[in-house]
Amino acid sequence: MRLLQMSGSAGILILAIAFLRRAGRRLFSARFLYLMWFVVLARLLLPFELPVQLPSMGIESAWADEGRIFFVQEPSHDGTAAGPAQQGTGDAVLFRRIVFLIWLDVCLGLLIFFTWSYIGQARKLDEALPLPDQGYLGWWKGAHPQRRSVGFMVYDRIASPVTYGIWKSRIIFPKSMDMEDVRSLDHILRHEYVHIRRYDNLWKIVALTAACIHWFNPLVWVMWHCFNRDMELACDQEAVLGMDKKGRAAYAMTLLRYSEKNHKVSLLYNGFGKSSVKERIMILMKNDKRTRFGIVCSILVLAMSMTVFASTGNIPADTGGLTGEASSGALDAEGKSPARILAEAPQFKEYEALGMIYSPELDRIFYNSWGVGYFLDEYADGTYNRMDDLAGSLCLEAVRDESGKLAGFRETGTTGFLKQATEAERSMASLRGYVKEYGPYGLSYDTRTGYLSFDGKLVEAIRDTSGCGIYVNGAMAGLDNTIGLLVERDGNDAIVDMKEVPAEEMSGILNQQIGVYRAEDGWRGDGN
Structure with a gap:
């Protein structure tokens, strides 16, 4: 699946989740909405499809595990007159390269910028001083063991507690905080330990990487913003599990006390006072018990969201052929396959003389009994014959001498088009x-x-x-x-x-x- 397809299908899901955030708070918990963003991240970063309707294996992998097909006799040609060739122009190739370079430059630029910002924030937090594991902090750490090392620190340049680090987590308290206030410490530690258990600092980096890769899609930046807000909402919701209404109110007061005036999303850490405090308090005070209807709706929404991974390719049994865009290696608008278009090129007679054949019955191009999946021939300056056909696996480029005469074929590496096909x-x-x-x-x-x-x-x-x-x-x-x-x-x-x-x-x-x-x-x- 190509980048634009991944970004487009993820964008549809982002719009759906954004609607649920606005209209479905009573049905869907904050933790469920946070989970939905991971489906979006998977669609943005994993270039695969689930063959829900077509769990098949192609002929190529069925014959001797090498993709070879045997013929009793060499397929003959249908003798049709030569038609228009599938040609690419130098301008089209240049345009595609320019677009790719623009995407790559912006992507790398964003990654470098955010990496530099990440390093800058890390250097500042490295100035924090360690706190001894004594008193309530020592008791909490012993009562809540973690697989990863968790340390406590204090820093005079933050207004609310934050969790810093991925593999070696550090909970950093503001210097102005009263470390004897056990109730506030309990609320903060509950919240920060949820971030640590869920590796939220790691997922922030993954989400930001996805945004940099799909920088051209404004909906992905909406996802980045909502992902961070829902991360804090879900963390609050899990932190207050088991609390009664009075306990939730006390948690909300602690949240309000340490809320930051500036709600910018940090690239490096998660903070107790981050995100929209008003929204977090409103959700905290709601009864989080899910109704059966809400649970059923959550399951249905999650199941429907997985359709963004479903393979869209299909071939109706009664059509006798394939339908779809050229990117599927099927037929063009006139019903001609990539192989047929190449076979109708005037230069195909040259290819035949060197062993390339077209089978009209199979509607495929073969060379030395191997199905050709990619072919490129620049037979004139800036003028090409090109074929991308998912029915084949062999990748060839025509080799011509200085006079332009065809000298042979050179096998090339598998193209991205063939690699990404389901x-x-x-x-x-x-x-x-x-x-x-x-x-x-x-x-x-x-x-x-x-x-x-x-x-x-x-x-x-x-x-x-x-x-x-x-x-x-x-x-x-x-x-x-x-x-x-x-x-x-x-x-x-x-x-x-x-x-x-x-x-x-x-x-x-x-x-x-x-x-x-x-x-x-x-x-x-x-x-x-």
């Missing part, structure tokens, strides 16, 4: 040729499993002496009730029948004819 998207792109070829005769794409289906049964292998040749799915070798399909054609090479056979019987047929057989861990062939 297994569901790869599977759909790989299977589009089979669905297109055999769809009118009953073959479809099973959206529940991500595999080919025939008459409600999962297809493990297809044998066709023409057309799509042979297809096997090694990921299904351990499943029961799978079938094979034998495709029969007439003298004009037109399909006349598709015969269903058990998978074991198909294994015997393929082993006898071409030496491909079904093993416990997948399909194998002679020499593989």
Whole structure:
């Protein structure tokens, strides 16, 4: 998934949470709303999707775990006239590079600025003096052991207590605070220990990093602001657990006494008096007992929020093909796949002479029996043929001599486009040729499993002496009730029948004819 997609889906969720903060305080606790921000952070920082509808495995990983496909005979060309090529211009490439550099420069600039600010704040807090673990502080520390070391310090340049540090936490008290006021100490320590247990100082850095990466999205900065406010609200809510109304009122008075006039969010620490004091006191005085309706609503909202991770790729079983944007490696606005567009380029005859072929039945480009996923050829100054196709895995660039004559192909590293694709998207792109070829005769794409289906049964292998040749799915070798399909054609090479056979019987047929057989861990062939 690309950065803009991640930022966009997270932005929708940010708007939803912002609405819940305003309208749903009676139904949703502060701790629940704080939890929701972690779903947003995961969407902003983790470039993956959950294949909720299409938990599939592509053909590439099914054959010998290497993404290779065997053909009984070399696919032939359809002889269609050359059409418009998929071309990129030098201006377009330059524009993309400029946009990327602007994003990178601003991102790095923000990270450097906030890192410098973080270091500045850390240097100031390093001036704090240690407090001995005696009296009430010593008793509290013994009664509330932590896995991490917790120390107490005093500082004359802060107005309210703060928690500083991630792995070695320090609770820093203002010098003006009365250390004999046991009730206030209890309230402060309750609050700060919640921050320590939850690693809130670490999560502040994670949230700020996400904001720097998605700096172009104003909703992410809204998230950063609300994340810090809800962190304090949730901390208060957990700190007063078990207190009666009188105890909450006393906690609120302590909060009011040590509230800071300046409510700027700190990059380094969490403070007892931070955030909006009025909002915190109002929530503290409310009864935090959740109704059953509120609990059910919280569960439903959390479940619905996970849809931002769901794979959006889909292939309807009755379409006989794929739909979607070009970024999915499927079809363009005219219904042509990336492979077909490249095959219609005038320069494709040059590629054929060096071993590249286009299979109209599979609707894919192959080179040395490997499916091509990325191809680039600058056949003229600033003029390109380019293909991005999730159906393939091989990445090639054309090599031309000084005169512009094609000399060969050079294999390159996997592109970000291919790396970011989900297994569901790869599977759909790989299977589009089979669905297109055999769809009118009953073959479809099973959206529940991500595999080919025939008459409600999962297809493990297809044998066709023409057309799509042979297809096997090694990921299904351990499943029961799978079938094979034998495709029969007439003298004009037109399909006349598709015969269903058990998978074991198909294994015997393929082993006898071409030496491909079904093993416990997948399909194998002679020499593989």
